[in-house]
Amino acid sequence: MNYLAHLHLAELSNTSLAGALLGEYARGAIDASLPAPLQTGIVLHRRIDSFTDAHPLHAGQVRALPPPFRRFGGIITDMMFDHFLARHWQRFHSLPLEGFVQQAHAQLEPDRHWPHSMVLLVARMKQNNLLLYYREFDGIITALGRIDQRFKRPTPLPRCRPVLEQHYTGFEQAFLDFYPQLQHYVLRQVRGLAG
Numbered sequence: 001m002n003y004l005a006h007l008h009l010a011e012l013s014n015t016s017l018a019g020a021l022l023g024e025y026a027r028g029a030i031d032a033s034l035p036a037p038l039q040t041g042i043v044l045h046r047r048i049d050s051f052t053d054a055h056p057l058h059a060g061q062v063r064a065l066p067p068p069f070r071r072f073g074g075i076i077t078d079m080m081f082d083h084f085l086a087r088h089w090q091r092f093h094s095l096p097l098e099g100f101v102q103q104a105h106a107q108l109e110p111d112r113h114w115p116h117s118m119v120l121l122v123a124r125m126k127q128n129n130l131l132l133y134y135r136e137f138d139g140i141i142t143a144l145g146r147i148d149q150r151f152k153r154p155t156p157l158p159r160c161r162p163v164l165e166q167h168y169t170g171f172e173q174a175f176l177d178f179y180p181q182l183q184h185y186v187l188r189q190v191r192g193l194a195g
Helices: 003-012 017-022 036-054 055-064 069-087 097-107 116-128 135-148 161-165 168-194
Strands: none
Touching: 003 017, 003 036, 003 069, 003 168, 017 097, 036 055, 036 069, 036 168, 055 069, 055 116, 055 161, 055 168, 069 135, 069 161, 069 168, 097 168, 135 161, 161 168
């Protein structure tokens, strides 16, 4: 899943929003000197990603993409799932998306535990209102183009609009079937981490 889903699931499970994003940057063993909420956020982020990548509904969308897009299918599917979370937000949260994003921005204040790349991400997220922009298909296409720039070699990501338009309904149905299962999984995981 991408940023919006990780933040939503952190809020749903009453865990750290910063920890949910920090899981994107933490590699290897979790630093035991981190505050407990950040450690829990990293663990939960990793479990969410593992559950998502292994789930038949997510994997099926990846497999449905033609070459050369399939190689980047995990990234594409995560972004499309964030798009549909934003589009169907009222199904999953009592606050409007704008209110949730405002609260998330207020909670995401950099501290010494954040890597510089995460500080930059959150600053960009706030400045450009990225989480709201995910609601628009053009926002996802633009985000995928930016992801392409992180790779050393060009990827097909900037050219994926026609493929995503073709598979749009399939992505939407897969997301709507998948996300409630992910929410239940996260709540079970948090109970286990607290136990």
